[in-house]
Amino acid sequence: MTELFWLYVYEPNEVSDFQLLDYSARDREVERSRWDYIHCGLYPADRMLVVQADTSAAARQKAIQQLLRYRFLSG
Structure with a gap:
C-alpha cells in the first residue's frame, strides 16, 4: 500500500x-x-x-503522537 502525506491542523476546541x-x-x-x-x-x-501514513487512522495517530512529543519537549 502506498503511503500518503496528510496535512492536519490542531484545533483544541474541536471534538x-x-x-x-x-x-x-x-x-x-x-x-x-x-x-x-x-x-x-x-x-x-x-x-x-x-505526517506520512497509509491510512487516515494511522495518520491521525501519528499526528497525536507528534503533538504529545512536542508538548513533552516544550513543557
Whole structure:
C-alpha cells in the first residue's frame, strides 16, 4: 500500500482536536496546501503538521503522537 502525506491542523476546541485539511501521494502538493493556508492567514504554521501514513487512522495517530512529543519537549 502506498503511503500518503496528510496535512492536519490542531484545533483544541474541536471534538477530535485535529482537522484533516489535505492529503496526497506527493509531499509537494501537501506542502503547497500548507503554505497556502499559512499565507492566506487561515491557520498559523505552528498548529499545522504533515505526517506520512497509509491510512487516515494511522495518520491521525501519528499526528497525536507528534503533538504529545512536542508538548513533552516544550513543557
